[in-house]
Amino acid sequence: MAVYTDISEDELQRFLARYDLGRLLSYKGIAEGVENSNFSLHLDTGPAFLTLFEKRVDANDLPFFVGLMSHLASRGINCPQPVARRDGEVIGELAGRPAIIVTFLEGMWPRRPTANHCRQVGEALARLHLAGEDFPLTRRNALTVGDWRPLFERASDRADTVEPGLKAEIEGDLAVLERDWPAGLPLGVIHADLFPDNVFFLGDELSGLIDFYFACTDILVYDVAICINAWCFERDFSFNLTKGIALLEGYQSVRPLSADEQSALPLLARGAALRFLLTRLYDWLNTPDGAVVTKKDPREYLRRLRFHRQIASAAEYGCTPA
Amino acid sequence: MAVYTDISEDELQRFLARYDLGRLLSYKGIAEGVENSNFSLHLDTGPAFLTLFEKRVDANDLPFFVGLMSHLASRGINCPQPVARRDGEVIGELAGRPAIIVTFLEGMWPRRPTANHCRQVGEALARLHLAGEDFPLTRRNALTVGDWRPLFERASDRADTVEPGLKAEIEGDLAVLERDWPAGLPLGVIHADLFPDNVFFLGDELSGLIDFYFACTDILVYDVAICINAWCFERDFSFNLTKGIALLEGYQSVRPLSADEQSALPLLARGAALRFLLTRLYDWLNTPDGAVVTKKDPREYLRRLRFHRQIASAAEYGCTPA
Numbered sequence: 001m002a003v004y005t006d007i008s009e010d011e012l013q014r015f016l017a018r019y020d021l022g023r024l025l026s027y028k029g030i031a032e033g034v035e036n037s038n039f040s041l042h043l044d045t046g047p048a049f050l051t052l053f054e055k056r057v058d059a060n061d062l063p064f065f066v067g068l069m070s071h072l073a074s075r076g077i078n079c080p081q082p083v084a085r086r087d088g089e090v091i092g093e094l095a096g097r098p099a100i101i102v103t104f105l106e107g108m109w110p111r112r113p114t115a116n117h118c119r120q121v122g123e124a125l126a127r128l129h130l131a132g133e134d135f136p137l138t139r140r141n142a143l144t145v146g147d148w149r150p151l152f153e154r155a156s157d158r159a160d161t162v163e164p165g166l167k168a169e170i171e172g173d174l175a176v177l178e179r180d181w182p183a184g185l186p187l188g189v190i191h192a193d194l195f196p197d198n199v200f201f202l203g204d205e206l207s208g209l210i211d212f213y214f215a216c217t218d219i220l221v222y223d224v225a226i227c228i229n230a231w232c233f234e235r236d237f238s239f240n241l242t243k244g245i246a247l248l249e250g251y252q253s254v255r256p257l258s259a260d261e262q263s264a265l266p267l268l269a270r271g272a273a274l275r276f277l278l279t280r281l282y283d284w285l286n287t288p289d290g291a292v293v294t295k296k297d298p299r300e301y302l303r304r305l306r307f308h309r310q311i312a313s314a315a316e317y318g319c320t321p322a
Numbered sequence: 323m324a325v326y327t328d329i330s331e332d333e334l335q336r337f338l339a340r341y342d343l344g345r346l347l348s349y350k351g352i353a354e355g356v357e358n359s360n361f362s363l364h365l366d367t368g369p370a371f372l373t374l375f376e377k378r379v380d381a382n383d384l385p386f387f388v389g390l391m392s393h394l395a396s397r398g399i400n401c402p403q404p405v406a407r408r409d410g411e412v413i414g415e416l417a418g419r420p421a422i423i424v425t426f427l428e429g430m431w432p433r434r435p436t437a438n439h440c441r442q443v444g445e446a447l448a449r450l451h452l453a454g455e456d457f458p459l460t461r462r463n464a465l466t467v468g469d470w471r472p473l474f475e476r477a478s479d480r481a482d483t484v485e486p487g488l489k490a491e492i493e494g495d496l497a498v499l500e501r502d503w504p505a506g507l508p509l510g511v512i513h514a515d516l517f518p519d520n521v522f523f524l525g526d527e528l529s530g531l532i533d534f535y536f537a538c539t540d541i542l543v544y545d546v547a548i549c550i551n552a553w554c555f556e557r558d559f560s561f562n563l564t565k566g567i568a569l570l571e572g573y574q575s576v577r578p579l580s581a582d583e584q585s586a587l588p589l590l591a592r593g594a595a596l597r598f599l600l601t602r603l604y605d606w607l608n609t610p611d612g613a614v615v616t617k618k619d620p621r622e623y624l625r626r627l628r629f630h631r632q633i634a635s636a637a638e639y640g641c642t643p644a
Contacts, residue, residue, distance in 0.1 A: 008433035025428035029353035106347035111330035
């Protein structure tokens, strides 16, 4: 949870003056999101959502992110839609930071995901992949296999303070993943961070996807591997096969996975676990204790990583063979 | 800024089932308020505001707080109005904490108060005092003169780590305030925490008062003294006489201060500065570094305290003599 930047009404009013959104009635900082500062706005035209991009986001990536959200929305994906100013621009500046307004998406993210949630997330992810097919921009995944070793090197010295033996264990996985990372699988737009707090539901129905600020161009089924990590493990770190089946059936009901994609899934899931282990490890070791963010325990992803190492085929995740 | 308690949709839905508020569309934790956990709710009947009372608030005080907000709203004061459940109760329980829903108050609090803001706050404070006259409940101020010494004793050992000589300086003020604290001035309901972040404006007009969780029965003009501290000093700690005049003219246009109230004002303002100095000092010394709250510098109130010590009459704050 975080609001890194507070804003005054004066600067917000000046920012809003370039939009056709009517009168500002209130704005409140939202205690969610760890990368950016988010505000819920009430305007007399209705609610809206304001995001200020903090320095971890590269301003050069913003046209990709906002273009993607507009593109996906135009293809029927329920996601926040960037609101254009009267001059046609969608990216402005507020409090010295790039800032955008998007439509307010109603819905609640599931604190305790069920198999029903997993099935719908699988379907929505596949629809997102199809809707992204004709999106013209590309963005390199800044956190894919080749980026993990440099990240690890900035944390490896102190890795064993988090768990004895962690440094050697990660080195073993890194070597395998770098050697065996698949080439030739279908690429496209992936969300790359579709965790439960980025998926909204109204009642039992998925109502939208948010937070496209890790989205990039990468192996489509890697996005499935991320979702398996994010949605199909219990709080005791055990894999829930029912949820795996639901997520993969949901996905394949819209976009069936090829035999090649399926056979790559265990290694991709292992890579996804390592990716989140590494960023969490880095943050764990480098976030000052006084910071206004909740540090996430990297060991949750170590447990997942160890699980994926033992998996021989996608069927063990609940995947119906191609 | 703080949300101490996250809540799941399930428990929120169970809580809301006892109200006639329609379907829940979204809820978001608000990064404001340092005592409680606050959520902005969107319901198909409109927006609402949910507060969970954390342990610093005594549950026995809640009937006073919610009764007061209902009373003031019925007397035309624009403040959050507690929403009753179908069974007539206004205080429920959520996530193991007492919880209430209040109407959502639109408006923005001024990050940079002007004399116009000060005048309207003065008027609103006086109206609040008049509207509270026939409120039947009372609540002892838990942070008045007799409570300061016990609070100070829990922080005095380390006071000089914040500023050398602070312990002796506070002891001097405490002795004077305990000896000279006035008796016999008009009592009534006071807000006791009417800082800029608790006063909303829409455009140039005051649109409402919030956060009645320090409200109590005490000397009315002490509330004016608190507002002088909260509204009339600049960021360089200098007193702004124009703002003092505006605040006091605003107040007296609705409720003129008697000669006795005016002559007590310098001592009460000094007491108010000490009250905020002491709670900030205590929090400064006792808030763990990892806590998700912004610690407020106690020295801001030491500067005010020193200023008030030099004041001989209410006229120096800009008060028109009675």
